[in-house]
């Protein structure tokens with residue numbers, strides 16, 4: 130049994146997500162934000178924190194933060210203030226991080242997400258809507274990185290790479306609204322997809338451009354005060370976050386009776402457990418004060434309206450529309466709106482198919498997405514353009530090729546990039562739907578099988594399959610099976 134479903138205890142979780150905004154240059158200087166460049170090659174006096182260097186705000190970061198805030202249902206403040214968050218760490222040469230504190234960029238959001246219970250194998254069931262209150266989304270700069278691996282003498286030296294110092298982040302903080310690790314998991318996935326959807330962030334946890342922290346506590350059911358809180362950091366995948374919360378809740382319940390504890394714990398991926406951070410790492414006293422080198426950040430109502438108007442239809446509403454407009458199931462609609470590129474692809478393909486919405490959904494879900502996944506490419510880079518997939522669905526609907534042939538054609542379209550019609554023609558695949566031609570083959574098969582015919586007519590109806598097989602074989606698989614069935618029934622009855 131999951132600890133959080135333990136009848137006596139209730140789990141309380143709040144989340145902080147840091148998302149790197151997809152700007153090409155840093156938030157307060159012109160250095161590149163490119164990932165994977167030579168260490169310390171993308172630095173300048175501003176992001177190195179040299180004395181006298183002055184930050185200048187990158188407006189693109191503000192636009193992307195606005196997209197993120199609106200996509201998550203937050204209210205944008207027309208005036209916000211940058212603040213210095215003071216702490217010492219080797220990857221922070223200035224001795225402070227420019228962040229926002231008591232007057233953040235945006236606040237007071239209510240986000241509706243879908244969440245589900247999971248069985249022991251982790252399979253979701255009973256999806257239901259949940260409202261999450263988002264306290265704030267503010268802008269800040271990232272710190273650099275300490276490197277402890279892959280360089281000479283790492284046992285004796287620490288290395289510091291400041292390429293990441295000054296990349297723009299949106300920090301997104303929720304109220305303690307989650308009651309299970311899976312709710313937290315579904316929320317982070319929702320946020321990740323929303324940020325990608327509006328182009329605000331790549332939100333790729335493996336590259337480190339989406340990071341989360343969880344504040345976890347447990348209390349006896351029915352109590353109103355919160356239990357002692359534990360912070361979980363260094364959670365570098367959504368699944369690890371879920372597991373870390375699960376582990377922590379379990380540990381917490383077991384030890385709660387022996388006195389409270391307030392500590393920050395790190396998730397150790399290798400050991401699948403949490404361990405305490407060193408005490409000096411957890412003492413927060415950041416002595417925030419307004420950043421004297423930057424003016425207040427001002428945005429107009431018109432700017433906010435413009436950003437709002439430029440946002441695409443979001444995944445939730447789009448999935449709902451897919452269900453209503455195209456008659457898709459919830460599972461189909463959810464999968465087809467998992468990424469914006471897939472949803473766009475789907476709608477373009479439906480149109481080209483002549484309106485076969487469910488057939489197109491099936492071809493994308495069961496065939497195309499598998500090919501894309503095997504090849505490791507995104508829908509917008511698919512070697513089969515959406516109109517061509519629609520054309521393939523149409524060829525099948527019109528009876529020109531069978532569904533089985535269609536699968537082979539799709540695989541070849543994927544590897545060669547050729548249109549469906551060209552492959553069908555090259556391979557001579559065109560399905561025979563001409564009844565005269567099919568009748569002719571049927572007559573030959575019947576004439577060549579007098580024994581089977583007699584047995585069939587004397588009641589051995591299972592032999593029908595034998596005749597279908599013979600006709601398909603004689604037509605080299607090209608006869609339209611539906612017409613073969615119809616004509617055969619007719620012929621075997623009347624002759």
Ligand SMILES: [Zn+2]
Nearest residue numbers: 158160173176
């Ligand atoms: Zn710089």
